[in-house]
Amino acid sequence: MVRFTFLLLLSVTLFGCNKDEEPLLIGxxxxxxxxxxxxxxxxxxxxxxxxxEIFKLSENSLSEDINDNYPDYKMPYQGNFLPLTSLKLLDTENMLTQTPAPILAIQDTIIGCPDCADGGGVYFEYKMGDVRRYWLIDQVKQNIPNEIHSLVDEINSIVDTINE
Incomplete structure (x- = not known):
């Protein structure tokens, strides 16, 4: 998990900043x-x-939301997270190792038209220091930027792994 944190901070520091803006995170x-x-x-x-299926990954725990509320585009997800077994954490702790730098550049909360055509959606929320952002993302790849296809694939893969 230390590796996850290091890679997350390094990636955001290197790729998450524009020269004209204040950095999202300081090294x-x-x-x-x-x-x-x-x-x-x-x-x-x-x-x-x-x-x-909504999960929360922090440094020492992987938790699952037991409320199973449909995400609201107006506010970040409000869940009731209960820790999963350490085995599930081991299965997922290295899966989200890359900071989603391309998604941090997207200002809109809604990407594509999630669940509009009964295709479902992906929820992603990022909290690091004072930065907290969230997105509802269409599962239909042609409706979203190519740069976040791998993030959507990774989230789907993680959910599949946890549910095994």
Whole structure:
């Protein structure tokens, strides 16, 4: 998990800044207990427990939301997260090792038209220091920028791995 944190900070420092803007993170900033990623997928026209799968990854834990609320585009996800087993953490701790630098450049909260055509959506939230951002992303690749295809694929892969 230390490797995850180091790569996350390094990637954001190197790729998340524009010369004309203040950096999103300063290289010497230390990881805080309140830093996390929330990710998952959701579908509105679906039946069953796996229709909404939202997880929270922090330095020492992987938790699953037990509320299974459909994400709201107006505010970050409000979940009730319960820790999963350490085995699940081991399966996922190295999967989100790359900072989603391309998504940090996207100012819109909604990318594409998530779940509009019954294709479902991906939720991604990023909290590092004072920076907290979230996105609802279309699962249909032709509706989203090429630069975030790998993030959507990785989130889907992680959810599949956790649900095994």
């Amino acid at each position: 010497e900033q230390q990881y805080q207990d309140s830093d996390y990623l929330i990710f998952g997928r959701y579908a509105g026209f679906c039946a069953g427990e796996e229709c909404i």
